[in-house]
Amino acid sequence: MIRPLANESVTVCASPDPERIFCYSPGLARLPGGRLVATTDWGGPGVADLPGPKGEIPEGAGLWQGRIYTSDDRGTTWTFRGHFPFMHARPFVAGNALYVLGHARDLMVIRSDDGGETWSTPSRLTKGQRWHQSACNVAVANGCVYLVMERRVTERIQGWFVGEMAPVLMRAPLKADLRLPEAWTFASELVFRDVLPGAEGDPAIDAFGVPFWPAPYPSGSMVAPGRNCAPMGWLETNVVQFVDPDHLWTDPTGRTFHLWMRAHTGGTGYACVAKVVEQGEVPGNGPMATMLETVPSGKTVLYVPCPGGQMRFHVLYDEVTRLYWLLSTQATDSMTRPERLPSGRFNLPNNERRRLQLHFSKNMVDWCFAGLVAVGPVEQASRHYASMVIDGDDLHILSRSGDERARSAHDGNLITFHTIHGFRELLY
Secondary structure, eight states, X not given: OOOOSSOOOEEEEEOSOXXXXXXXXEEEEEOXXXXXXXXXXXXXXXXXXXXXXXXXXXXXXXXXXXXXXXXSSTTSSOEEEEEESOEEXXXXXXTTEEEEEEEESEEEEEEESSTTSSOOOOEESOSSOOEEOOSOOOEEEXXXXXXXXEEEOOOOOSSOOGGGXXXXXXXXXXXXXXXXXXXXXXXXXXXXXXXXXXXXXXXXXXXXXXXXXXXXXXTOEEEETTEEEOOOEEEEEEEEOOOOTTSTTOOTTSOXXXXXXXXXXXXXXXXXXXEEEEOSSXXXXXXXXXEOEEOTTSOEEOEEEOTTTTSOOEEEEETTTTEEEEEEEOOSOTTSOGGGSOTTSOSSGGGOOXXXXXXXXXXXXXXXEEEEEEEOSSTTOOEEEEXXXXXXXXXXXEEEXXXXXXXOSSSOSEEEEEEETTGGGGOO
């Protein structure tokens, strides 16, 4: 019997009203001195009654509110540090400052110069746009910070709009003030519905099982009562850079970054992939162009194998092992007839959310199972949408979680902190 690697957890925060306030978007960063910084956002109808600033976000009804916590004892205890009025945020270090970047329709960012104890007022990086993401990873290269946010380019889809989003790689110098719009360079936009011929009706792809369920634009299809498969798309993007000279997709000039995205197909086991190439002669400079990748046959590649790629996942490169670590959701019954799912199961069969798993890879395509991280005790007790950081020999994980009181597997009531001690010992 496989025992979870880190089922025991510390509760960073809990909803005061699990039926009306839900805990989302756990983000985690480690400062050079060892302090841990955790962020989350709360949504649901009960947020309107909470004190503090809030943002109005078109991701469901009502308002959203972000929250920041710090820990100086490797996650044993946590101190609340403040609110912010946006969502889908992540904390990260750039230069000597700590930032939290997310969106309230437009991109927004706050900064701390004292390790997260006090924060600036929110600064707006865009105007009149509509953005999306989750607390995915951040890369540092070429004297710059790189991260991805996703812009909704059109508004035709009725409901979940992942087919209308463009993953946009953002770059800024580490020493710049990242609250200033002019500090950032945005890559060109590539929208999912524009990259797959026939995506609005019958995609020009066969012998691949994509989409798994009928998913026509603009409304998708109801595959069972109350269970809709939205049009295909990509979302919740991680950024990676290949440095292994033996890797087929390594750019020796250091100007290419790959985007690994959750693939919404109605099925499991795949991620979407694209790449961004800096157009300047020197890495870290010039415009950035987004495009699809190719394989040696000359064929374009959109989907790659990825355990848990059907749900939000987190990728982390470890300099010590020179491996990529993948934290994702394990699916166990995606072939179940949707009408036979238990009433408490959220949406489609591939939407199981209570089993958090860990893999490692040297190339982001061939994955080795490292272990089951944590499992919720009941269906609505999710362990998913997690973020992670390396702390010496340990791997810290922040999970969007729930217990028996959670409203659903999607709308959880907890943010939990887990540690895998000596995680590199899992290698084989």
